[in-house]
Amino acid sequence: xxxxVISTALALAFAAYGAADxxxxxxxxxxxxxxxxxxxxxxxxxxxxxxxxxxALIFRDPDLxxxxxxxxxxxxxxxxxxxxxLRQGVKFHDGTPFTADDVVFSVKRNNHDQSDLRTYSASVVxxxxxxxxxxxxVTRVPDPILPQNIPAVFIMSQAWSEKNKTPTxxxxxxxxxxxxxxxxxxxxxxxxxxxxxxxxxxxxxxPDWWGKVEHNLTRVEFRPIVNAATRVxxxxxxxxxxxxxxxxxxxxxxxxxxxxxVMEGPELRTIFLGMDQHRAELLDMPGSGKNPFKDxxxxxxxxxxxxxxxxxxxxxxxxxxxxGLMIAPGINGFAKDLNDRYPFDPxxxxxxxxxxxxxxxxxxxxxxxxxxxxxxxxxxxxxVPMLARVGVxxxxxxxxxxxxxxxxxxxxNWNTSFYMLGWTPxxxxxxxxxxxxxxxxxxxxxxxxxxxxxTNPRVEELTRQIESESDxxxxxxxxxxxxxxxxxxxxxxxxxxxxxxxxxRDSVAVLPQPPNDAVxxxxxxxx
Amino acid sequence: xxxxxxxxxxxxxxxxDVFYSFRRSKVTMAAAAVTFVIVxxxxxxxxxxxxxxxxxxxxxxxxxxxxxxxxxxxKPQYLLGTDDQGRDVFSTIMxxxxxxxxxxxxxxxxxxxxxxxxxxVSGYIGGTTDAVIMRVxxxxxxxxxxxxxLLIDGVxxxxxxxDMHDDLALYVVIxxxxxxNWVAYARTVRGxxxxxxxxxYVQAARIIGLHPLTIMIRHVLPNVMGPVLVIGTLGLAxxxxxxxxxxxxxxxxxxxxxxxxxxxxxxNNFLFSGEWWMTIFPGVMLVIxxxxxxxxxxxxxxxxxxxxx
Numbered sequence: 160x161x162x163x164v165i166s167t168a169l170a171l172a173f174a175a176y177g178a179a180d181x182x183x184x185x186x187x188x189x190x191x192x193x194x195x196x197x198x199x200x201x202x203x204x205x206x207x208x209x210x211x212x213x214x215a216l217i218f219r220d221p222d223l224x225x226x227x228x229x230x231x232x233x234x235x236x237x238x239x240x241x242x243x244x245l246r247q248g249v250k251f252h253d254g255t256p257f258t259a260d261d262v263v264f265s266v267k268r269n270n271h272d273q274s275d276l277r278t279y280s281a282s283v284v285x286x287x288x289x290x291x292x293x294x295x296x297v298t299r300v301p302d303p304i305l306p307q308n309i310p311a312v313f314i315m316s317q318a319w320s321e322k323n324k325t326p327t328x329x330x331x332x333x334x335x336x337x338x339x340x341x342x343x344x345x346x347x348x349x350x351x352x353x354x355x356x357x358x359x360x361x362x363x364x365x366p367d368w369w370g371k372v373e374h375n376l377t378r379v380e381f382r383p384i385v386n387a388a389t390r391v392x393x394x395x396x397x398x399x400x401x402x403x404x405x406x407x408x409x410x411x412x413x414x415x416x417x418x419x420x421v422m423e424g425p426e427l428r429t430i431f432l433g434m435d436q437h438r439a440e441l442l443d444m445p446g447s448g449k450n451p452f453k454d455x456x457x458x459x460x461x462x463x464x465x466x467x468x469x470x471x472x473x474x475x476x477x478x479x480x481x482x483g484l485m486i487a488p489g490i491n492g493f494a495k496d497l498n499d500r501y502p503f504d505p506x507x508x509x510x511x512x513x514x515x516x517x518x519x520x521x522x523x524x525x526x527x528x529x530x531x532x533x534x535x536x537x538x539x540x541x542x543v544p545m546l547a548r549v550g551v552x553x554x555x556x557x558x559x560x561x562x563x564x565x566x567x568x569x570x571x572n573w574n575t576s577f578y579m580l581g582w583t584p585x586x587x588x589x590x591x592x593x594x595x596x597x598x599x600x601x602x603x604x605x606x607x608x609x610x611x612x613x614t615n616p617r618v619e620e621l622t623r624q625i626e627s628e629s630d631x632x633x634x635x636x637x638x639x640x641x642x643x644x645x646x647x648x649x650x651x652x653x654x655x656x657x658x659x660x661x662x663x664r665d666s667v668a669v670l671p672q673p674p675n676d677a678v679x680x681x682x683x684x685x686x
Numbered sequence: 687x688x689x690x691x692x693x694x695x696x697x698x699x700x701x702x703d704v705f706y707s708f709r710r711s712k713v714t715m716a717a718a719a720v721t722f723v724i725v726x727x728x729x730x731x732x733x734x735x736x737x738x739x740x741x742x743x744x745x746x747x748x749x750x751x752x753x754x755x756x757x758x759x760x761k762p763q764y765l766l767g768t769d770d771q772g773r774d775v776f777s778t779i780m781x782x783x784x785x786x787x788x789x790x791x792x793x794x795x796x797x798x799x800x801x802x803x804x805x806x807v808s809g810y811i812g813g814t815t816d817a818v819i820m821r822v823x824x825x826x827x828x829x830x831x832x833x834x835x836l837l838i839d840g841v842x843x844x845x846x847x848x849d850m851h852d853d854l855a856l857y858v859v860i861x862x863x864x865x866x867n868w869v870a871y872a873r874t875v876r877g878x879x880x881x882x883x884x885x886x887y888v889q890a891a892r893i894i895g896l897h898p899l900t901i902m903i904r905h906v907l908p909n910v911m912g913p914v915l916v917i918g919t920l921g922l923a924x925x926x927x928x929x930x931x932x933x934x935x936x937x938x939x940x941x942x943x944x945x946x947x948x949x950x951x952x953x954n955n956f957l958f959s960g961e962w963w964m965t966i967f968p969g970v971m972l973v974i975x976x977x978x979x980x981x982x983x984x985x986x987x988x989x990x991x992x993x994x995x
Contacts, residue, residue: 391958406959409959466747472748473751541771545747
């Protein structure tokens, strides 16, 4: 009996000690991450989560500045060669040491046909191991902005990948995913403890991490909460410490709530609508042999039928910046004078449709995510009546983001006619937008998210030149020319940049808010 | 002949015990009046709503989030305010109640048809048939009805292609609610049938060589319908609630033809931010409708119960 009492008391004491020391950071957003494979699923929240577990040669800090990571220094040894000196004594989470071979393996893996993040290393044609701690990346043409891309090229262990038969990225559907998409083994400051898709992802600090620890966490729990009201309630009740996005209608209420603060800031993501311009026949018009979107006047009509100010005022409650350009202020290549939108003009839109041979309009399905961007479904719902008023019948297909991205993406061969997408250039440079969204043939992996297959030969040519131009002024002029051509072609319909809104409990002492909406767990401090 | 018999039927009804007990209960009369008004409004909704919210061209986004008319900022054309898409809440409630009632009626009829048929067969034929049907009913009773409805709806969602789903969603909901509610009818009818089948009139019918199906439908059925009507009325309220639950969970009828449950779900997103009218009014409507139908059901149960006469 006495022994029992003593052991219980001891256990309780330990438990209390552990509880006092445990610092768990629990956060939530509207959807789950799409997977863990470092070279699959190029999507903001997914990349942000992987960035806690995996590392690249260079790290982009929350101020978007480049910092040494797995490489300690880098420089250009020739116009087409970047040399990286690797960090010594780094170990992967499974204990295998990090070597130059892993870098060679990972960059090649990231350049694989099935990779979703190929855009970040597409200019690299050769990866050379010089010695155990030196690697050369050789580019096809001079690539002055390669270091801006490298933070998104995660390094994984060659030995681990080969042992687990996952040496290449394989695009799979949910339930039939590759080993690397379900497990993780990086060098980063956090290790994956547990992951159940759509339920939770749990991280614990990596005690062997090479860097200086700036957080004070013992555990990180991420869980998706799809319903916005439930997410707000979870934050209010203290079930989670942080969540985003705060539904715009709840921002004032959360600001008034004791113990909760709302962190707001501009985001660099541009939300836009895209239109299928490559199929001979629109998916919704089988048998007609027609694709109205091939006609520029139809695209212009759609653009002019959308009342962006109403969306800004009502759907976004003022928390958006309507845009005429596909890139945000703050992205290199932004030009203020190009950012004005064409005016809202429903009568003009009707006339354009009539001129194009569709006086009675036509029917088209709008593919839309419902848990990805701020009020994404509500924006699409608002677009439906606006287009109805110029005669176009829009069927709304709003679904969860993984299904949406599968449908409009390469995996289903761009199975969409009219879709919503948001894009932040991962390099904070316009070239990334041109390369992924606005062109098809400007390099390997180009047009990775150009679901409507917009293309213009001059824009393709300019994008190829922009890639290797090192004279900043000349380069910017080319960017502006390409952007202007795209705007005049109505290649996409840019809508706005949304504002960031994070709800944070006061239990969180330090939390950086980068403009790419990423939660960088390594800098989080709890009280 | 037919013309003459109608007043006769009315006269018989007015003179009946049932009508007498109806006249004596003010609560029942009120419930009946409320149900009547709601049903009439719902049936006529597409023609009498102030704002046809199914016509997307009529939606004005700038009118979204308008509060009810008696609150500052309200607009006279929107009596109960508007929702997040600028739809008049009063109109969406009328159209929503129509969808709710339609699903409720159809699901109840469906459940009643299956249940009554299986109950008759089970009670009349007996033996192995009876045992099998009643064991299936027992298994069915061990699942909560809403769980079965959710399962069916979820599976249907997986099978039916997405672009067809919105068109078929209504039927799927009706089927899933109906199929999860037939047991009550089957058990009741079986019990009554067991009693009736040994009575002389049934035996007489059997002796003159009528087909068992004819006996079941022509002779037994009319004598077991009383309790079925009671369960049906109460079941209607249950079916309306089940539909609202499914739609609230986001698996019911599609958002383009919102039912009361869908309206409550959408409005719920804005409850915290003070735009309460989007969820409270459809909620109140649902409570009134279900309460009225339930009261009618209770009355019918008492009125048809010979022990309480």
